[in-house]
Amino acid sequence: DTEVTQTPKHLxxxxxxxxxxxxxxxxxxxxxYWYKQKAKKPPELMFVYSYEKLSINESVPSRFSPECPNxxxxxxxxxxxxxxxxxLYLCASSGGFGNTIYFGEGSWLTxx
Amino acid sequence: xxRVTQPEKLLSVFKGAPVELKCNYSYSGSxxxxxxxxxxxxxxxxxxxxxxxxxxxxFTADLNKGETSxxxxxxxxxxxxxxxxxxxxxxxxxxxxxxxxxxxxxxx
Numbered sequence: 001d002t003e004v005t006q007t008p009k010h011l012x013x014x015x016x017x018x019x020x021x022x023x024x025x026x027x028x029x030x031x032x033y034w035y036k037q038k039a040k041k042p043p044e045l046m047f048v049y050s051y052e053k054l055s056i057n058e059s060v061p062s063r064f065s066p067e068c069p070n071x072x073x074x075x076x077x078x079x080x081x082x083x084x085x086x087x088l089y090l091c092a093s094s095g096g097f098g099n100t101i102y103f104g105e106g107s108w109l110t111x112x
Numbered sequence: 113x114x115r116v117t118q119p120e121k122l123l124s125v126f127k128g129a130p131v132e133l134k135c136n137y138s139y140s141g142s143x144x145x146x147x148x149x150x151x152x153x154x155x156x157x158x159x160x161x162x163x164x165x166x167x168x169x170x171f172t173a174d175l176n177k178g179e180t181s182x183x184x185x186x187x188x189x190x191x192x193x194x195x196x197x198x199x200x201x202x203x204x205x206x207x208x209x210x211x212x213x214x215x216x217x218x219x220x
Binding site: 031033040041042043045048050055056090092094096100101102103104105106 | 146155156157158161198200205206207208209210211212213
């Protein structure tokens with residue numbers, strides 16, 4: 001199984017809502033990632049968890065809150081988002097240096 | 113700052129023509145380098161990586177440390193190669209940086 005699974009595929013939320021994006025991998029990877037991708041732009045790194053600990057936070061606003069419940073799961077909690085946060089949110093996982101990073105299909109988020 | 117540059121946003125070639133997608137990186141160490149591809153309505157997926165020196169779907173990429181480049185090449189483009197291509201650098205164990213991407217269109 002070389003898949004990263006993300007739910008939901010699409011999410012529409014208001015600026016006062018609280019929602020979560022979920023991600024799962026069963027490849028035994030030690031690192032999991034959240035990327036944000038706007039239309040016609042490359043993926044931008046948001047967070048990295050390695051060994052279930054947050055190791056990189058690319059100065060992401062606190063309205064995005066990551067969580068890693070265990071080595072296979074990664075969540076992104078969303079609260080008080082802005083319309084400009086509308087984007088494709090990609091989850092990924094990898095095994096380490098020189099290893100491939102595997103991406104999920106992404107969650108399309110629209111903030112209204 | 114660590115950066116990956118892909119100078120062409122769009123590259124159009126005719127079927128059967130050679131293809132070269134350019135990638136330059138800025139990093140003083142020895143990053144691991146990759147090419148990723150995103151076909152229409154599909155997830156971002158690995159095309160090839162420098163460490164394994166493999167050729168996938170006829171594509172190859174050579175690392176030139178002097179020019180800090182990792183250009184992607186294919187001698188004869190096929191229509192099914194039309195996609196978005198991203199060059200990526202791995203300057204640290206758990207950090208991947210993506211270039212701005214080049215859309216390849218292969219014309220019949």
